[in-house]
Amino acid sequence: MSTYTSTALAHPNIAFIKYWGNRDNALRLPSNGSISMNLDGLFTRTTVTFNSSQYDSLIINDRAVIGKGLDRVSSILDLVRGIANINERAEVSSVNNFPAGAGIASSAAAFAALALASSRAAGLILSEGQLSRLARRGSGSASRSIPGGFVEWHMGAGDDDCVAASIASVDYWNLTDCVAIVNAAHKKTGSTEGHALAGTSPLQNARVADAPRRIEICRKAILNKDFEAFANIIEHDSDMMHAVMMTSTPPLMYWQAATVGIFQEVRAWRANGLPVGYTVDAGANVHVLCLSEYSKEVEKRLRELPGVSDVLVAGVGGAAQIL
Numbered sequence: 001m002s003t004y005t006s007t008a009l010a011h012p013n014i015a016f017i018k019y020w021g022n023r024d025n026a027l028r029l030p031s032n033g034s035i036s037m038n039l040d041g042l043f044t045r046t047t048v049t050f051n052s053s054q055y056d057s058l059i060i061n062d063r064a065v066i067g068k069g070l071d072r073v074s075s076i077l078d079l080v081r082g083i084a085n086i087n088e089r090a091e092v093s094s095v096n097n098f099p100a101g102a103g104i105a106s107s108a109a110a111f112a113a114l115a116l117a118s119s120r121a122a123g124l125i126l127s128e129g130q131l132s133r134l135a136r137r138g139s140g141s142a143s144r145s146i147p148g149g150f151v152e153w154h155m156g157a158g159d160d161d162c163v164a165a166s167i168a169s170v171d172y173w174n175l176t177d178c179v180a181i182v183n184a185a186h187k188k189t190g191s192t193e194g195h196a197l198a199g200t201s202p203l204q205n206a207r208v209a210d211a212p213r214r215i216e217i218c219r220k221a222i223l224n225k226d227f228e229a230f231a232n233i234i235e236h237d238s239d240m241m242h243a244v245m246m247t248s249t250p251p252l253m254y255w256q257a258a259t260v261g262i263f264q265e266v267r268a269w270r271a272n273g274l275p276v277g278y279t280v281d282a283g284a285n286v287h288v289l290c291l292s293e294y295s296k297e298v299e300k301r302l303r304e305l306p307g308v309s310d311v312l313v314a315g316v317g318g319a320a321q322i323l
């Protein structure tokens with residue numbers, strides 16, 4: 001085999017029903033299913049080249065990465081080499097267009113783009129389901145950045161059917177995510193470490209047992225474009241995940257004072273007729289969801305709040321794609 005190269009682009013996603021905790025850490029089989037939307041305008045672009053070098057190498061935003069970051073990428077390349085039956089090492093080069101420290105989880109877009117670029121560079125044409133499963137092995141939420149639009153990740157019975165698929169297309173509903181950036185004073189615990197702690201919270205079993213109900217409500221709210229039901233369920237699900245985080249041993253507290261301040265404003269705005277709802281991932285930033293016609297107003301209000309240093313605005317993003 002000589003040199004084979006491919007470039008792919010994928011969007012990050014924001015979870016409406018959260019993935020928190022694995023039933024199998026090695027295979028990244030989640031304890032519960034989840035639902036998300038891809039974020040348009042934000043992306044990771046990754047080029048993979050298989051060549052005659054002795055080792056895999058990784059460059060992210062012009063900086064060489066070694067150690068754990070490289071190992072995590074190599075483990076996906078190993079899976080691809082196994083399927084394609086090749087031995088070549090790879091050069092992986094990746095660029096994010098969203099600011100570092102913006103608190104947008106980059107691993108979802110990164111491993112979705114890596115799964116697509118590396119499999120194509122190895123000469124494989126994988127189905128969407130196969131790509132979603134491959135991306136999942138690098139980062140659970142990356143399984144949801146392979147299909148486009150609104151996506152459900154099914155927990156499945158095992159590796160084969162633990163896969164994400166679109167439940168509604170990019171154009172189905174004009175939701176917009178206004179991400180209020182809150183300056184986090186402390187370095188957060190990464191999600192991989194966090195998932196491993198989920199089971200130490202006595203609340204996790206209840207959260208997981210109730211997940212099918214929340215998924216059903218959220219899926220229906222999206223399909224019926226019922227914003228009120230949608231806002232209520234995403235806030236409830238986010239609060240439940242953070243309750244598990246806070247009651248884990250050791251406890252994880254991702255919220256800052258400003259995070260809670262934004263929750264209270266968002267709920268007051270909704271009570272006064274502005275359709276908005278919040279959700280928070282493993283960080284302090286607040287994702288405020290609204291319909292696109294309200295996004296200017298929501299952005300303006302968020303910028304006026306104490307502790308908000310910036311606001312990113314993203315519509316519904318498409319599927320991962322080869323460039």
Ligand code: DP6
Binds near residue numbers: 028140141
């Ligand atoms: C809070 O997918 O980042 O954002 O599989 O260890 O990479 P790893 O975890 P990751 O976890 C995401 C956690 C979350 C909720 C979500 O996106 O569903």
